[in-house]
Amino acid sequence: MAIVPLNDAIRELVRDGDTVALEGFTHLIPHAAGHEIIRQGRRNLTLIRMTPDIVYDQMIGMGCARKLVFSWGGNPGVGSLHRLRDAVENGWPAPLEVEEHSHAGMAAAWAAGASNLPFGVLRGYRGGDLPARTRVARIACPFTGEELAAVPAHRPDAGIVHAQRADRLGNVQLWGILGVQKECVLASARSIVTVEEVVDELTPVPGAIVLPSWVVGAVCVAPRGAHPSYAHGYYDRDNDFYRAWDAISRDRDAFRAWMDEHVLGAVPA
């Protein structure tokens, strides 16, 4: 697919009621795409993401989500995600259903989704109170009888990630901490990749991977589209903003005012 404007891609590929994943493990978090979903007023989304981070705090606080599937919902090194907590603890701005997993379980669910398998298998979810509160089943190894955990595969309607760059044909190149970026794109029925820039040629970079254009639904140019997360080789993680978000997000009015100024008022939907 050719390179298209982000607002067109979101309009076409993300629909009310969809199961949507915006992935990126600390690195390459697709904030620009999340903001466009907020501006277009998507509702009743089931949001999947290992670490909800600020991007889902914003989407949940703006009322986009009905359900959250996740494994660690904090502000790394800072504390709570206050909009996520307000939704779970007080139902503001709307009640939020929660399905929580461990990181290992989420990772297995992503690998299974990318592999077109119905579930992932791991030696996990042993004991404790989590198994009774989430979607997990015990299965026996058919060869040894060992008891293992099965987690349902992630198969989102739309998967969205950020990457460093694409070529003019829409082949995408990314490097640094790769998280579950590839799995998210391959497991999703529709996908969007935002990139820092479009280049004539994807020259080799150590540790880089390429997502061929034919597995990507839409490529959109979004410079600094991961901020306050980062794009390795382009800009650093904005740790000051992560710290500042604590105060902005703690108060409902301060949060709404910040979103009005920096997101809703930023670009026409």
Next chain:
Amino acid sequence: MTYTADEVMAVEAARRIGDGTVCFVGIGLPSLAANLARRTHAPRSVLVYESGTIGSKPYELPLSIGDGELAETADAVVTVPEMFAYWLQGGRIDVGFLGAAQIDRHGNLNSTVIGDYDRPAVRLPGGGGAPEIALGVRDVFVMLRHSRRAFVEKLDFTTSLGDHVRVVVTDLGVLEPRDGELALTQLHPGVDPERAREATGWDLRLARDVRETDPPTEDELHALRSLRTKGEA
């Protein structure tokens, strides 16, 4: 030299990391302790962060487990599914650090909710890597400040199991498993045993061989203070 409670925690945890140990490191105090060990007595210890960086050697401490410097200084960077499947589940990690909001006498941890799960008083971040780290590494080190809110008779939610917890380093002392439950085995300099017992929500036993923690040395404190968190003045 004078030192803070956090500093004695980091120093005491670092001393327990042998040279060449492969450590699964979280943010905050565990990252401080592991990096201190690597810069002092354990230069060949390997720091693994759950974002997929193996053998990270950060100049400054990261704020998140996925800061760019962790990848830039790593021996290898792997994907998150590979990290948890091949490396953690694969049995390649010796020591895993965990923190929590609550711990019980068996080293079980809660990082999920305070109060009822469906109507929580406080929704905590959740388990993250903890449930599988807790049973997938050889030795679990817990770092947690001592208080009755944290050291409880009964957890509100059991996020991870204590079977592999070998040591709990607090700001008052050290707890280790003795006769089936965590007992106080060390007190930091100047800490009265009654203070540790009062800060514990169960009837904390004192080990027969309870001893005083060696005070942090000048070298340890100097190395520790040269490690500052990225973005801090």
